[in-house]
Amino acid sequence: MKVLLGIGGSDDSLRALERTVDRAVAAGDELVVAVLENPDSDRTPAEVAEHVEATLVDIDADIDVEVRLVEGDPGSRLVDIAEHEGFDRIVLGGGQTSPMGKITLGSIAEFVLLNAKTTVTLVR
């Protein structure tokens, strides 16, 4: 399967990265990691990309993963890439948890859920 993981640097997106790489190794997925400009994230795209590379080394994943910096509106760019490049699935972090324990979806996940024509996976 051809999987597009979008990450913008929020904690839930970094968790999604590890789980998605593990899954890709197990399933033999073709994985592209799109580093997005998430306005809600404290980490810059360059920092996030660095984190992605380090995670891939840590996991010692025996697969080729393409890491791509994606500029512009994160949700719409992700949907656009998935449709034009024949991805089967978009994967995103499944939301942050408030002090109370409430799940709060990020703005990128909201847009992608409502607009993607591919299957969308939210990692919890």
Added chain:
Amino acid sequence: MTPDRFPETVADDFPSPPITFTDRNDREIEVRAYDGSEQEHDALATMYEAFDPADRAQGIPPGGAEEIRRWLSTILEGDCYNVLAWHGDDVAGHATLVPAYDDAESFELAIFVLQEYQEAGIGTRLIEALLGHGQAADVEVVWLTVERWNHAAVSLYEKIGFETADAESFELGMSLRLNPPETE
């Protein structure tokens, strides 16, 4: 997640618990601050075990006895404020203020009323008592998120005086000031 800014105007004084009243179904209800006893903890866990999953909001309360106890241990301890609505020895409702990770002055609010006690005026009294409890303890500001299609909850919060802070996503962000900002 915590709102960027809060209302400047301070809300009116809310009544402090304990508060006793008769609900719209002629039940005697008492709202009291949670006392930390094992008995009250168990009664509250029992309420959540009976809670209809259809009324779950944004993942809380969790399902299953163990998950409920784990969740309760995070919101009943530390610097949290909790009030319970009692009908005899049964807990009919619970409201809580939980401090933000990074800001000691702002608290996240949530309220749950057991299904058989809903639409009886208990929610309003419960939230007022919680806010009175927090106000007396010098809590400055409270905030919450609510699913925007949950009209009953949104209109309750508006009636209490909450202002909408963020209306751009599935969840509506609302906030209220209980005490003026502390002067340096």
